[in-house]
Amino acid sequence: MLMISRFLFGPLRPSIEAQRPVLYRIAYAWCHDPALADDLVQETLSKAWTRRAQLRDEAALKAWMVSIMNHCWLDHLRSRRDFEDVEDWQDELESSADTPEASCNREQVIASVRSAVARLPLGQRQVLTLVDLEEFGYAEVAEILDIPVGTVMSRLSRARANLKSLLDTAMQQPTTKPLLRRVK
Amino acid sequence: MNPVVSDETLHAFVDGELDVAESERLIARMRDDKELAQRVCALRSLQTMVRLAYVEPPVADGRTLRAAPRRQFVQRCALVCLAVFVGLIGGWSLRGTESQAVAHAPVVLPGGYQVVSLSHAADPSRVLLHIDSSEPDKMQAVLDQAERLLDAADRQGRVVQLEVLANSRGLDLLRAGHSPYAERMARMKQRHGHNLHWVACGQSIARLKSDGEKVVLLPTTQTAPTAIKEIVTRLQQGWTYVRV
Numbered sequence: 001m002l003m004i005s006r007f008l009f010g011p012l013r014p015s016i017e018a019q020r021p022v023l024y025r026i027a028y029a030w031c032h033d034p035a036l037a038d039d040l041v042q043e044t045l046s047k048a049w050t051r052r053a054q055l056r057d058e059a060a061l062k063a064w065m066v067s068i069m070n071h072c073w074l075d076h077l078r079s080r081r082d083f084e085d086v087e088d089w090q091d092e093l094e095s096s097a098d099t100p101e102a103s104c105n106r107e108q109v110i111a112s113v114r115s116a117v118a119r120l121p122l123g124q125r126q127v128l129t130l131v132d133l134e135e136f137g138y139a140e141v142a143e144i145l146d147i148p149v150g151t152v153m154s155r156l157s158r159a160r161a162n163l164k165s166l167l168d169t170a171m172q173q174p175t176t177k178p179l180l181r182r183v184k
Numbered sequence: 185m186n187p188v189v190s191d192e193t194l195h196a197f198v199d200g201e202l203d204v205a206e207s208e209r210l211i212a213r214m215r216d217d218k219e220l221a222q223r224v225c226a227l228r229s230l231q232t233m234v235r236l237a238y239v240e241p242p243v244a245d246g247r248t249l250r251a252a253p254r255r256q257f258v259q260r261c262a263l264v265c266l267a268v269f270v271g272l273i274g275g276w277s278l279r280g281t282e283s284q285a286v287a288h289a290p291v292v293l294p295g296g297y298q299v300v301s302l303s304h305a306a307d308p309s310r311v312l313l314h315i316d317s318s319e320p321d322k323m324q325a326v327l328d329q330a331e332r333l334l335d336a337a338d339r340q341g342r343v344v345q346l347e348v349l350a351n352s353r354g355l356d357l358l359r360a361g362h363s364p365y366a367e368r369m370a371r372m373k374q375r376h377g378h379n380l381h382w383v384a385c386g387q388s389i390a391r392l393k394s395d396g397e398k399v400v401l402l403p404t405t406q407t408a409p410t411a412i413k414e415i416v417t418r419l420q421q422g423w424t425y426v427r428v
Binding site for chain 2: 024025028037109110119128129131133140153160161165
């Protein structure tokens with residue numbers, strides 16, 4: 001019975017639901033907005049559920065769902081920004097997160113890293129979070145985001161260089177807030 | 185010795201994307217090249233910091249993720265209710281057919297067996313018995329079941345089409361040299377002829393073969409491409425499916 005339903009309907013709901021924390025972490029790292037991240041995850045879960053028959057290889061469930069979420073995220077940005085071509089701002093868009101006040105050292109590091117990641121251009125941010133947080137291989141990331149592997153590597157390289165310089169500046173003046181504030 | 189190692193190569197190394205030979209070459213180089221070792225170390229700590237930053241992402245106010253387990257719980261309850269309901273209905277309707285058609289036969293489907301059909305009315309005269317376990321009890325149960333159904337039909341002058349489908353470990357039932365019931369099955373086949381079919385899952389056979397096992401099926405055994413496909417096809421044709 002279980003086998004039939006798996007064959008007919010793809011992965012069962014529990015295995016889709018089980019991806020929720022992973023998706024939420026990625027979504028949050030992309031947009032740095034808990035409410036939006038929650039919406040993205042919810043939308044991804046429901047899309048994954050309706051399209052579950054399309055997934056043939058269950059081992060790829062996580063990557064498949066992240067790629068669905070990537071589309072949801074891009075759709076969201078499109079509707080918000082009214083951009084025609086995502087490629088144009090793939091390299092420039094920053095998330096609008098503010099720097100949270102830091103109260104202790106560990107939290108301060110976390111806050112600095114989050115705001116530095118938030119300041120990375122969208123494309124770099126996505127590649128970096130997928131590789132570092134979820135340990136996806138370069139080829140998987142390329143498939144999820146639908147970009148060439150070479151682009152994954154160059155974005156990752158630039159993302160880490162940018163992140164390092166952002167953090168270096170932040171760590172030098174740890175208590176002053178303006179450093180990582182978004183400049184419009 | 186190579187000139188400066190590119191950032192891309194170092195990233196690939198840190199992310200485990202280099203092959204073993206390249207990684208080893210780089211590790212060997214790091215022993216002598218302190219600066220290179222430092223670059224790798226800096227990359228690793230950057231990676232650790234990013235990971236640390238998102239171990240516990242903040243949760244949206246008001247609509248916490250805690251809602252999920254509750255929803256799951258409700259879904260599970262609903263699923264259990266549905267399963268019980270289907271079981272009751274299935275059992276009840278089978279009881280009906282049995283009392284009408286197989287009046288003298290003992291219980292056709294003992295409790296615990298699942299009956300599924302994709303068509304509106306499961307046809308009790310076409311039954312697919314599915315076994316995927318090599319437990320002798322189950323093997324015996326599937327044969328007992330088949331014999332009971334066929335004998336009952338014989339007694340009443342009805343025709344029952346019966347197919348015993350084996351996959352996974354259940355395939356042993358149909359393998360010469362592995363099946364503990366080869367003789368009994370040969371007798372059954374002789375007696376019921378074309379009303380009884382032994383069907384083996386081609387995929388399970390292929391899997392065993394790829395593991396280096398020799399697979400010889402009992403005579404008169406047919407092969408389906410995959411067990412699942414066979415089950416779905418039969419269900420669509422209105423067969424009654426029983427998993428033993």
